[in-house]
Amino acid sequence: MNIRSIKRRKSIKKSIINRYFSKKHMNSSGIMKQTDDISKVLSTFKTLAAAQVAATENGDYRKGNKAFKQVIKIIKYLKGLGRVSELEALLSDSNVGVRMFAAFGLLQTSPDIAVPILKEIAQREDIHSLTARTTLEEWESNTLIYPF
Numbered sequence: 001m002n003i004r005s006i007k008r009r010k011s012i013k014k015s016i017i018n019r020y021f022s023k024k025h026m027n028s029s030g031i032m033k034q035t036d037d038i039s040k041v042l043s044t045f046k047t048l049a050a051a052q053v054a055a056t057e058n059g060d061y062r063k064g065n066k067a068f069k070q071v072i073k074i075i076k077y078l079k080g081l082g083r084v085s086e087l088e089a090l091l092s093d094s095n096v097g098v099r100m101f102a103a104f105g106l107l108q109t110s111p112d113i114a115v116p117i118l119k120e121i122a123q124r125e126d127i128h129s130l131t132a133r134t135t136l137e138e139w140e141s142n143t144l145i146y147p148f
Contacts, residue, residue, distance in 0.1 A: 046095070091113065100121050
């Protein structure tokens with residue numbers, strides 16, 4: 001993969017994120033405007049979750065934090081619609097970040113579904129296992145803060 005194709009892939013990801021989370025898709029308080037196309041919302045969630053874990057793996061905390069904030073906005077949006085259960089469809093995704101953030105979003109309402117996913121991720125030998133393990137520890141001790 002050459003530099004040009006890497007820049008092109010980054011440009012495509014950025015345009016997808018901007019398309020669904022630009023200011024025209026947000027109201028004045030930064031909350032997503034309602035859309036009936038949940039598949040677009042879930043697709044954007046997948047892109048952002050994957051971008052967040054890639055940024056974490058590469059040590060790019062700025063990109064990671066930005067993607068994390070947008071993932072949380074999507075979870076808030078789905079929760080506001082009463083459709084957070086839509087995240088269940090992402091629990092079998094091949095990307096660890098997509099599975100981890102989907103499980104995090106479901107933890108309040110569907111712990112029986114979310115906890116096994118987080119436990120599986122906690123068994124890995126990478127940075128994401130620490131995130132999953134800490135999330136589970138805080139959830140079990142009732143100290144987990146849900147930003148949505």
